[in-house]
Amino acid sequence: MTWTELGIVALRVILTFGLLLVVTIINVWAERKIVADMQSRIGPSRAGPFGVLQTVADGLKLFFKESITPRKAELGLYTLAPFLAVIPAFLIFMMVPWGAPVTVGDEVVPLQGADLNIGLLFILAMSSMAVYAVVLAGWSSGSKYPLLGGVRATAQAISYEAAMGLAMVSVVVFTATQGDGGTLSLSEIVARQGGNWGDVAPIFSIVPRWNLVPQLVAFVIFLVAIVAETNRAPFDLVEAEQELVGGYHTEYSGMRFAMFFLAEYINIFSMSAIAATLFLGGWNGPTFDGALPGLVSAALPTVWFLLKTYVIVFIFFWLRATLPRLRYDQLMTLGWKGLIPAALAWIALSAVIFGFRQFGPPWS
Amino acid sequence: MGVVSDFLKALKVTARIMVGTMTGSELVTTPYPDEKRVKPQRFHGRHVLNRYPDGMEKCIGCELCAGVCPADCIYVRGKENDPHNPISPGERYGYVYEINMLRCIFCGLCVEACPTEAITMTHLFEFSTTNRADAVYTREELLMDREGRVPHMFPDDPLVDLSELDTADGWVRATAPSGIAAYEGVKMWQGTPGPADWSPEPTQEEIDRRSEDG
Numbered sequence: 001m002t003w004t005e006l007g008i009v010a011l012r013v014i015l016t017f018g019l020l021l022v023v024t025i026i027n028v029w030a031e032r033k034i035v036a037d038m039q040s041r042i043g044p045s046r047a048g049p050f051g052v053l054q055t056v057a058d059g060l061k062l063f064f065k066e067s068i069t070p071r072k073a074e075l076g077l078y079t080l081a082p083f084l085a086v087i088p089a090f091l092i093f094m095m096v097p098w099g100a101p102v103t104v105g106d107e108v109v110p111l112q113g114a115d116l117n118i119g120l121l122f123i124l125a126m127s128s129m130a131v132y133a134v135v136l137a138g139w140s141s142g143s144k145y146p147l148l149g150g151v152r153a154t155a156q157a158i159s160y161e162a163a164m165g166l167a168m169v170s171v172v173v174f175t176a177t178q179g180d181g182g183t184l185s186l187s188e189i190v191a192r193q194g195g196n197w198g199d200v201a202p203i204f205s206i207v208p209r210w211n212l213v214p215q216l217v218a219f220v221i222f223l224v225a226i227v228a229e230t231n232r233a234p235f236d237l238v239e240a241e242q243e244l245v246g247g248y249h250t251e252y253s254g255m256r257f258a259m260f261f262l263a264e265y266i267n268i269f270s271m272s273a274i275a276a277t278l279f280l281g282g283w284n285g286p287t288f289d290g291a292l293p294g295l296v297s298a299a300l301p302t303v304w305f306l307l308k309t310y311v312i313v314f315i316f317f318w319l320r321a322t323l324p325r326l327r328y329d330q331l332m333t334l335g336w337k338g339l340i341p342a343a344l345a346w347i348a349l350s351a352v353i354f355g356f357r358q359f360g361p362p363w364s
Numbered sequence: 365m366g367v368v369s370d371f372l373k374a375l376k377v378t379a380r381i382m383v384g385t386m387t388g389s390e391l392v393t394t395p396y397p398d399e400k401r402v403k404p405q406r407f408h409g410r411h412v413l414n415r416y417p418d419g420m421e422k423c424i425g426c427e428l429c430a431g432v433c434p435a436d437c438i439y440v441r442g443k444e445n446d447p448h449n450p451i452s453p454g455e456r457y458g459y460v461y462e463i464n465m466l467r468c469i470f471c472g473l474c475v476e477a478c479p480t481e482a483i484t485m486t487h488l489f490e491f492s493t494t495n496r497a498d499a500v501y502t503r504e505e506l507l508m509d510r511e512g513r514v515p516h517m518f519p520d521d522p523l524v525d526l527s528e529l530d531t532a533d534g535w536v537r538a539t540a541p542s543g544i545a546a547y548e549g550v551k552m553w554q555g556t557p558g559p560a561d562w563s564p565e566p567t568q569e570e571i572d573r574r575s576e577d578g
């Protein structure tokens with residue numbers, strides 16, 4: 001590896017990291033503003049224009065607050081848990097391609113933290129890691145409410161991760177029929193969603209070749225599962241304020257709490273980004289090459305990506321402002337009796353259909 | 365499919381309210397320090413100790429307010445009046461009078477218990493402090509001066525509207541006792557050296573009419 005290559009890799013990681021931090025700061029504000037609007041309130045409005053800097057102000061405040069450690073806490077794990085929450089959150093987003101590859105000199109640089117060929121598996125692994133943070137935070141706090149939150153987190157994460165993974169599998173099954181062999185790399189999955197559905201029937205040439213069209217069921221399942229996976233309302237039983245004070249982070253304060261908070265919002269964004277990548281065609285979109293200045297055309301894929309992601313992020317906020325929290329048994333019922341069977345049936349169905357289309361019926 | 369249609373209906377409600385709030389038609393809150401709402405006439409704000417028109421203190425140090433306070437935040441010690449130079453018209457006066465505003469729940473029971481209307485409430489609620497000791501209001505901070513002006517701990521605080529203290533014993537002065545209908549529109553307690561002359565409370569019909577007009 002030459003120095004140039006190393007520099008490019010470092011730059012990619014730093015850019016991805018920076019993008020993630022900036023959108024997270026904006027997301028926290030956006031959520032407060034949108035939820036406020038949905039509740040007939042004004043929302044943050046004083047720090048900076050429209051209150052955009054509210055997150056920065058809150059972050060600084062948390063930074064200077066004391067980090068309290070309960071007397072009964074298991075110090076090592078208690079300190080480790082916030083890091084366990086933040087690091088996987090950052091790593092997940094590193095897999096997501098957030099723009100079309102750009103050509104610098106004679107190098108083609110993918111706009112993505114790291115292009116692993118097992119991208120999807122890595123995402124699943126990391127999102128399971130994030131659960132450890134919640135469980136360990138809950139257990140190591142040495143206090144009853146965090147413990148209950150942690151126990152709930154375990155059950156919830158296991159149930160919904162299955163549904164999430166199964167929804168991903170049907171995308172992988174479908175993607176395999178779209179090109180040369182199967183793939184788990186997100187950049188490849190995005191690349192195979194370029195173009196339109198014109199080859200199915202001419203009338204479909206206006207419909208972009210997103211996985212959303214053939215995989216609508218998987219998309220809905222995935223959407224529900226990521227809301228549960230990020231512990232957001234209406235599935236926020238892990239931190240149910242009314243029952244569990246703050247859930248797993250009840251005993252955390254100051255910077256450590258800020259890290260959990262950061263991780264939650266990073267997860268919302270990266271899960272939405274993954275949904276956009278898997279189902280909504282990622283950064284694919286018209287770039288109007290030639291009609292627009294070159295730099296604008298080059299930036300457009302990133303704009304498309306952010307736009308699609310924000311549609312899903314908005315759905316997160318919308319759900320939070322609309323739905324009451326599910327009861328625990330309802331949560332489990334939905335997961336095990338609803339989503340997982342549906343996802344399994346859908347995989348079987350799409351495997352059969354797309355297998356037929358690809359290879360023809362077995363008796364021929 | 366009832367669940368799904370209910371779900372979509374709920375989403376529609378929040379979306380409608382969001383658009384309404386953005387265009388201003390659904391917005392119900394105000395940007396507080398820039399724009400303050402009109403408070404109800406009987407708003408429970410910080411307390412004040414009143415005087416009679418001749419400058420005598422109304423408080424007779426009976427400790428009934430301290431006894432009734434559910435938050436146990438009033439501390440009163442009465443002291444015998446000097447017969448030749450009395451501070452209150454009673455036998456005793458409130459020699460020590462403290463209210464811990466951190467504990468007070470602004471229920472107004474002390475106002476109801478007081479036999480002489482000595483303690484009443486104002487409209488001021490901006491009195492946050494940076495330490496606990498400042499939140500204990502003493503006699504010096506509660507007692508109005510002979511002109512009827514109420515002292516305030518932080519007169520320079522930009523949030524504080526000192527004119528809200530002028531409402532001092534307003535509502536007690538102008539309210540019919542015990543809500544008996546026959547007293548409607550009658551001006552009762554009056555003539556204390558408060559800065560404003562209060563008209564009686566509006567009658568029930570007037571209040572109804574106003575709320576109908578919006």
Ligand code: SF4
Pocket residue numbers: 429432433434435436437438463467468469470471472473474475
């Ligand atoms: S308002 Fe209620 S809580 Fe406050 S001092 Fe009076 S009686 Fe006590």
Ligand code: SF4
Pocket residue numbers: 422423424425426427428429430440458477478479480481482483
């Ligand atoms: S304020 Fe009223 S109730 Fe309290 S001690 Fe004085 S006279 Fe008695």
